[in-house]
Amino acid sequence: MTSTEAAFSAKAGPLFDLLEGFVVELRNAGLPVSLSENIDAAEAVQHIDIEDRVAFKYSLAATLVKNDAHWKTFETLFEVYFSLRGPEYALDGDAIEFDDDVDFDPGEQPQGEGGQGGGDGLSPEELAELLYQALRQGDEALTRAIARQAVKRYAGMEPGRPVGGTYYLYRTLRNLDLDSVLDRLMEQRRADADKPLSSLQERLEKDEYQDRIDKLRREIEAEIRRRLVADRGAEAMAKTLRKPLPEDVDFMHASREEMVMLRRAIYPLTRKLAVRLARKRRHKRRGALDFRNTVRHSLSYGGVPVEPKFRHPKPAKPEIFVVADISGSVAAFARFTLHLVYAISSQFSRVRSFVFIDGLDEVTSFFEGVDDITEAVHRVNTEADVVWVDGHSDYGHALEVFWDRYGNDVGPKTTVLILGDARNNYHASQAWITKEIQRKARKLFWLNPEPKAYWNTGDSIVGEYASHCDGVFEVRNLRQLERFVDNLV
Amino acid sequence: MTHRFDSIDAVREGLRSVDYLADDSIAGVAFLADRLEKPVLIEGPAGTGKTQLAKSIAEMSGARLIRLQCYEGLDEAKALYEWNYKKQLLRIQVESSDGDTEWTEIQDDIFSDEFLLPRPLLEAITADDPVVLLIDEVDRVELETEALLLEILSDYQVSIPELGTIEAKQIPLVFLTSNNTRELSEALKRRCLFLHLDYPTLEREKEIVLTKVPEISENLADQVARIVRSIRQLELKKHPSVSETLDWARTLVLLGIENIDESDAVDTVHLLLKYRSDIEKAIKDFTANSAAHFEASQAS
Ligand SMILES: Nc1ncnc2c1ncn2[C@@H]1O[C@H](COP(=O)(O)OP(=O)(O)OP(=O)(O)O)[C@@H](O)[C@H]1O
Ligand SMILES: [Mg+2]
Numbered sequence: 001m002t003s004t005e006a007a008f009s010a011k012a013g014p015l016f017d018l019l020e021g022f023v024v025e026l027r028n029a030g031l032p033v034s035l036s037e038n039i040d041a042a043e044a045v046q047h048i049d050i051e052d053r054v055a056f057k058y059s060l061a062a063t064l065v066k067n068d069a070h071w072k073t074f075e076t077l078f079e080v081y082f083s084l085r086g087p088e089y090a091l092d093g094d095a096i097e098f099d100d101d102v103d104f105d106p107g108e109q110p111q112g113e114g115g116q117g118g119g120d121g122l123s124p125e126e127l128a129e130l131l132y133q134a135l136r137q138g139d140e141a142l143t144r145a146i147a148r149q150a151v152k153r154y155a156g157m158e159p160g161r162p163v164g165g166t167y168y169l170y171r172t173l174r175n176l177d178l179d180s181v182l183d184r185l186m187e188q189r190r191a192d193a194d195k196p197l198s199s200l201q202e203r204l205e206k207d208e209y210q211d212r213i214d215k216l217r218r219e220i221e222a223e224i225r226r227r228l229v230a231d232r233g234a235e236a237m238a239k240t241l242r243k244p245l246p247e248d249v250d251f252m253h254a255s256r257e258e259m260v261m262l263r264r265a266i267y268p269l270t271r272k273l274a275v276r277l278a279r280k281r282r283h284k285r286r287g288a289l290d291f292r293n294t295v296r297h298s299l300s301y302g303g304v305p306v307e308p309k310f311r312h313p314k315p316a317k318p319e320i321f322v323v324a325d326i327s328g329s330v331a332a333f334a335r336f337t338l339h340l341v342y343a344i345s346s347q348f349s350r351v352r353s354f355v356f357i358d359g360l361d362e363v364t365s366f367f368e369g370v371d372d373i374t375e376a377v378h379r380v381n382t383e384a385d386v387v388w389v390d391g392h393s394d395y396g397h398a399l400e401v402f403w404d405r406y407g408n409d410v411g412p413k414t415t416v417l418i419l420g421d422a423r424n425n426y427h428a429s430q431a432w433i434t435k436e437i438q439r440k441a442r443k444l445f446w447l448n449p450e451p452k453a454y455w456n457t458g459d460s461i462v463g464e465y466a467s468h469c470d471g472v473f474e475v476r477n478l479r480q481l482e483r484f485v486d487n488l489v
Numbered sequence: 490m491t492h493r494f495d496s497i498d499a500v501r502e503g504l505r506s507v508d509y510l511a512d513d514s515i516a517g518v519a520f521l522a523d524r525l526e527k528p529v530l531i532e533g534p535a536g537t538g539k540t541q542l543a544k545s546i547a548e549m550s551g552a553r554l555i556r557l558q559c560y561e562g563l564d565e566a567k568a569l570y571e572w573n574y575k576k577q578l579l580r581i582q583v584e585s586s587d588g589d590t591e592w593t594e595i596q597d598d599i600f601s602d603e604f605l606l607p608r609p610l611l612e613a614i615t616a617d618d619p620v621v622l623l624i625d626e627v628d629r630v631e632l633e634t635e636a637l638l639l640e641i642l643s644d645y646q647v648s649i650p651e652l653g654t655i656e657a658k659q660i661p662l663v664f665l666t667s668n669n670t671r672e673l674s675e676a677l678k679r680r681c682l683f684l685h686l687d688y689p690t691l692e693r694e695k696e697i698v699l700t701k702v703p704e705i706s707e708n709l710a711d712q713v714a715r716i717v718r719s720i721r722q723l724e725l726k727k728h729p730s731v732s733e734t735l736d737w738a739r740t741l742v743l744l745g746i747e748n749i750d751e752s753d754a755v756d757t758v759h760l761l762l763k764y765r766s767d768i769e770k771a772i773k774d775f776t777a778n779s780a781a782h783f784e785a786s787q788a789s
Contacts, residue, residue, distance in 0.1 A: 034679055040525065047524040048497070048517070055497055058517040066678040068532065068685040200716075200751045200775045207719045211691075267726065268669075275670040279561065279631075374724070 015050070016042060022081050023064065025238045029077060030245055031070050037063055053083070069246050069265075079222065080229055080237050119149040124175075127153075132181055135212050136188065143212070147219035150176055155224060159231050165240070168224045178213050185209045247479040251333040251449050259332065263374075265478060266336060270343030270373075273482060277347050277489050317349040318415045318442060323402060325420030326381060327357045327393045333449035334419050335377050336478065340485050341417075342373050347489045349413070354406070355380055356398035359388030362406070393423060395461075396430035403433045407440075415443045415488070418469075421450045422462035429461050434468040446472040447484065493523045493550050493619075493662070509538070509545035510689075510697050518684045519546055528642050528663035530627075530678060533686035535668060536730020540625055542686070543664035547621035552662070555616070556623045557609035559630045568637055569647060571606045572599075580604075600651035610641050614657035621662045627677075628667040635674050638665075642680045689731065691718050697731060702738045712749050713738045720761060720771055729761040737761050751775055 023038050041063040048055045057078055065074045119127065127149060134142040151157070154175040155168035189205050190197055197205065229237045246265050249258045322341055324334035338353060345351045345367075352364045361384045366376045388397060410416065416437055438444040446469045448455065448462055456463045466472040475481050494500045501516040511519070519542075522529045531539040547554040557568055577599040584595050607615060613622040624638065641647060645657035665681065667673060689697060695714040698705060705713075713734060721728045729737075737760045746753050755772050762768045 032675075034675075036679055040527070040682075043525060044521050047521060052497075054513045055517050058514045059521060061514070062518045062521060062529075062682040062684060066530070066681075066683045068687075071685065198751045199777060200749075200754055203719055203774065204715050207722065208715070263724075272670055 015045065018082075019045070019060075021235075022060075022077070025077050025081060025235075026064060026074065028238070029073050030248070031065065031073065033064050037066075040064075056082075073245065076225075077238055080225060080234055083226075119145065120152075122149075124153075128176070128181075131176065131216075132184060135181065135209060135216065136185060138208075138212055140215065143216050144219050147216055148223050151220055151223040151227065155227075157224070157227055157231070165221070165224045165228060169221060172220055172224070173217070178216075182206070182209055182213060247482075248477050250476050251336065252330065252476065254332060262332075262336070262478065266339055269478060269482060270340055273340065273485060274344050274346070276486070277344055317347065319350045319411075319413050320348045320352070321406075321410065321414055321416045321441075322351070322353045323360075323398075323416065323418045324353065324355050325357070325393055325395070325398075326355045326384070326386060327391070330419070330421050330449055331381065333447075333475070335381065336481060337417075337419050337447065337475075338377055338380065339373050340481060342367050342376070344485065344489065352406075352409075353380075354402060355384050355386055356393075356395075356401070357386040357388075357391055358394035358397055359386050360398040360401040360405075361385045392425050393420070394427045395420065395422060395424045395465075396428040399430050399433040403436065407436070410437055410440045412440070412442055414441045416441050416445070418444070418446045418465070419449075420446075421448055421460060422446075422455075422465060423459050424461050426459050429464045431461075431464045431468060434465045438468045438470065443470045444468065445470060445484075445488075447475040447481075448472060449476055450474070451476060494520050496520070503549035504542075504545055507545050507548045508700050509541060509549075510693055510700060511542075512689070512693055514684065515542065515686070518682055522662055522664075522682055525682070526645075526660045528665060528681045529684055530665045530667065530673070530681035531684045531686055532667045532669050534688065534728065534730065536732040537686045537688060538731055539666040539686050540623065543621055543623040543625075543666070546662060546664070547623075550619065550621070550662075552619040552621045553616065554621050554623060555609050555613045555661075556625060559624065559626045559628075561629055561631070563630045563634055565637055567608055568610050568634075569608050570611045570649065571608065572651075573604045573606050577604050602652075605649075605652070610638070611647055611655070613661045613663075614641065614645055614647060615655065616661070617658055619659065619661075621664065624663065624665040626668065627665045628669060628671045628673060632671075632674060635677050639676055639680065642677070688721055688728065691715065694718075694731065694734060698734065698738045701735050702742060704742050705738055706747065709741060709747055709749070710738065713741065716749065716754060717761065719774075720758075723767075723770055723774060725762065725767040725770060726764045727762070727767065733761050 019038075019042055023033050023041070026033050041060050044059040044063050045056060048059055050056060057075075060078065061071070061074060065071060119130070122130065127146065130142070131146050131150075133139075134146055150172050151168070154172045156171055157168055186202075186206060186209070189209075193201075225237065228240075246258075246261050249262060251262075254262060320341065322338060324338060326334045334355065341351060341353075351367070352362065353367065354360055354362050363380045363384050366379045366383070367373070370376050388394070388401075418434075434444065446462065446465060450460065452474050454460060462472060473480070473484055475484055494503070497513075497516050497520045500520045501511050504511045504516065504519075518529055521527070531542060533539060544554055546552075580599050581595060584598070605611075609622070613620050627635070627638070642663065645660055646654050648654045665677075688694070691714050694717065695710050698710040698713055699707065702710070717729050717734050717737075737757060740757060740760055741749065741753070744753075744757075754775050758771050758775075759768055762771060
C-alpha cells in the first residue's frame with residue numbers, strides 16, 4: 001500500500017480527524033510538522049495495534065518529531081490529547097477512570113476506612129505516612145494513587161478557575177513537603193544500616209529515593225493535567241502548554257527551571273558549533289594555485305595537469321574582545337555569550353573579555369588554562385570588580401574605563417563585541433568612544449538581549465551607540481546567539 | 490510483499506536473541522521501518538547502541554550488513570559508484586585500434602554495468618539477497634553531500650547519467666546514525682523515521698550489563714548501573730556511554746570486586762570518564778560528604 005492510499009483509508013475513520021487535530025496542536029506549539037510527515041503518521045498507525053498506547057505513541061513520535069529537544073512538548077501534548085480527553089475520544093478503555101475509583105490500596109496499613117475509595121478517609125497525617133512508606137518501598141502503584149489523592153486534597157482546584165497548572169502543582173507539593181520526606185527516608189536508611197554509610201552509598205541511596213520522588217512528581221503533574229483537561233477541554237489545555245522550545249527561551253525572562261534547561265543545552269551547542277566552525281574554516285577557502293604540486297601530480301597522468309592543486313592559505317585569525325554588561329537581568333545573556341565565545345576560542349587568535357556594571361574589569365585570566373568554562377563564567381559573576389558607584393549600569397563610565405585602560409590594545413585585527421541592553425539609567429552615553437573603537441578596530445558589533453521593539457524606549461540608548469557599530473543584533477535566545485556566533489567566524 | 494517482522498514483540502525478542510536489549514521505542518521504530526519501507530535516522534549521544542542496533546537487526550534477520558562509513562570529504566565515487574577508468578581506457582585502446590568501431594558504439598560499451606564499480610549505496614540496492622544498509626555517522630559529511638542520499642532514501646533508486654535509473658531489486662532496511670554534530674537537512678529528516686537513542690534506564694542498563702558480561706553477578710551489575718546513573722546526573726563534559734559501562738563492569742569482574750566501595754570507584758572511574766575535569770568532579774562527588782554524614786549519624 002502506498003502512503004497516499006494509506007492516508008486515504010485512514011481518512012475514513014475518526015482516528016484521522018483526531019490525528020489531524022493533534023498535528024495542529026503540535027504545530028501551534030512550534031513543532032515543524034510537514035505534510036508528508038503527517039501522511040506518514042497516518043500510515044504508521046495503520047500498522048500497529050491501536051489499543052497498544054505505547055506503540056501508538058512511538059509511531060507518532062517517530063514520524064512527527066525529528067528533533068529530540070521537542071520530545072517533551074510532544075509527550076505532554078500526546079498525553080493531553082489522547083489520554084486525558086473524555087472517554088468518547090479515548091483510544092482504549094483505561095484512558096479515563098476519573099473521580100475516585102483509583103485503586104487505592106493501603107496495604108498493611110490499618111487506616112483507610114473501606115468504601116470511601118481513593119483514600120478519602122485518611123487523615124493528612126495518615127496520607128503522609130502512607131506516602132513515606134510508598135516511597136520507601138518503591139511501590140509505584142501506591143505512589144500513583146497517593147499522587148491522585150494529594151491533588152484532590154491539596155491543589156484546591158475549582159472548575160473554571162483561570163490559573164495554570166504550576167499554581168496547583170506548587171500547592172500540592174507544598175503540602176507534601178517532599179524535602180522533609182527525603183530527609184526522613186535517608187535518616188531511616190542510615191539507621192537501618194549496620195555501619196555508617198559511605199559517601200558513595202549516601203549518594204546512591206539518595207539518587208534512588210530522588211528518582212522515586214521525581215516519579216511521584218510526574219504523577220502529580222499528570223493528575224493535575226488530567227483534571228484541567230476534564231474542566232477545560234483538551235484544546236484549551238493544549239494552548240496553555242505552548243511553552244517556548246529551549247532554543248527560543250528568552251534570556252531575560254527565563255524561569256529558574258528554564259535556566260537549568262538552558263545551561264544543559266549550552267554544552268552540546270558549543271560542541272556542535274565548534275565542530276561546524278572548524279569544518280567551515282577548513283573548507284571555505286581555497287588558496288592560490290600551487291603550481292609545483294600540480295605539476296608533480298600531473299606526472300602520474302602523463303604530464304596532463306588534470307588535478308589542479310591549491311595552496312592552503314593560513315588566513316589570519318581575528319582577535320576578539322568581548323565587553324559584557326553583567327548587571328541583573330542581562331547577566332544570563334552575558335554568561336551564555338561568554339560561554340559560546342570561549343568554546344570556539346580556537347577560531348580566534350586571542351580572546352579577551354571585559355565585564356562591567358558601572359565599573360569595568362578585565363576577566364580574561366579567569367578563562368586561561370581552565371577546561372571548565374562553566375566554572376570560569378561563575379567566577380566572573382562573583383569575583384570581577386565591576387561596581388564603581390552604585391552598581392547600576394553606567395555604559396558611559398564603563399566605556400571610559402575601557403578606553404583609558406585598553407583602548408591602545410584595540411587594533412585592525414580586533415573584533416569588538418559589546419553585550420548589553422544599553423539601559424543607561426540616564427547617565428551620559430559617551431558614544432564618542434564607540435566611534436573611536438569602530439575607527440581603530442576591524443569590526444564593532446553590539447548584541448542586545450532586549451526585543452527590538454523596546455530599543456530606545458525609556459533609558460535605552462542603544463541607538464546612540466548603534467550609529468558607530470558595524471551591526472547591532474537582537475539576541476534574545478540561544479537560537480539567535482548561535483546564529484550570530486556562527487556568522488562571526 | 491512479505492514482511493520481515495511479525496510484530497513489535499517479535500522484533501524485541503529477535504534482538505534479545507542476538508544480545509541487543511531494545512526498549513519500546515527501539516522495537517517499535519524498527520518494526521515500522523520495515524512496514525513503511527522507510528529509513529530510520531538514529532540520533533543520540535556516543536556509545537548508546539546506535540551502530541549496534543543496525544548490526545543486530547541484520548544479524549537477527551539473517552540479512553547482510555552493508556556499511557557506508559561517513560567522513561568529511563566522502564563523495565559520490567566512494568558512496569555510490571565509480572567508473573572503472575583503467576578498464577575503460579584499455580577497452581578504448583583495443584576497440585579504436587580496430588579502426589572501424591564508431592565512437593558512439595565504444596561509448597555505449599564502456600558505460601555499461603561491466604565497467605561500473607558499485608560502492609555501498611549502489612551495492613545495497615542492487616543486491617539480490619536481503620540486506621541492511623547502515624549509513625554510519627551521517628552528520629560527518631557536508632550538507633551538500635547529504636543530497637546524494639536523498640534519492641536512495643526516498644525512492645530506493647540511483648540515477649546514473651550514462652546508464653539511466655537503477656531501481657532496487659528489494660527494499661533494504663536502512664539505518665542512518667548521527668551524533669548530531671551538525672543539524673541534518675530537513676529534506677533528509679523528512680524522509681526518515683526518527684529514533685532518539687538516549688542512555689538506557691537503570692533497569693535496561695543493568696540488563697545490558699548482565700547480557701554482555703555473563704560472568705558478572707546480579708548484585709554487581711545492579712551496583713554498576715546505579716553508580717553510572719548517579720554519575721550521569723552530574724554536569725559533565727561527557728557522560729559515560731553504555732560501552733564505557735560495559736568496559737567498567739568487565740574490569741570490576743577481572744579485579745574480583747563484588748561490592749564497589751568508595752576506593753574501588755575512585756580507582757576505576759577513569760574507565761567511565763575521559764576528561765580529567767570530569768574524573769575530578771566525579772571523585773569529589775563520591776567522597777565529598779563522607780566525614781559530614783559520618784558525624785551526623787554518630788550524633789543521632
Ligand atoms: N541496547 C543494547 N543492548 C546491548 N548492547 C548495547 C546496547 N546499547 C549499547 N550496547 C553496547 O554498547 C556498545 C556501543 O554501542 P555502539 O557502538 O552501537 O554505539 P553508538 O551509539 O554507535 O556510538 P557512537 O556514537 O560513538 O558511534 C556496543 O558495542 C554494545 O556492546
Ligand atoms: Mg556508532
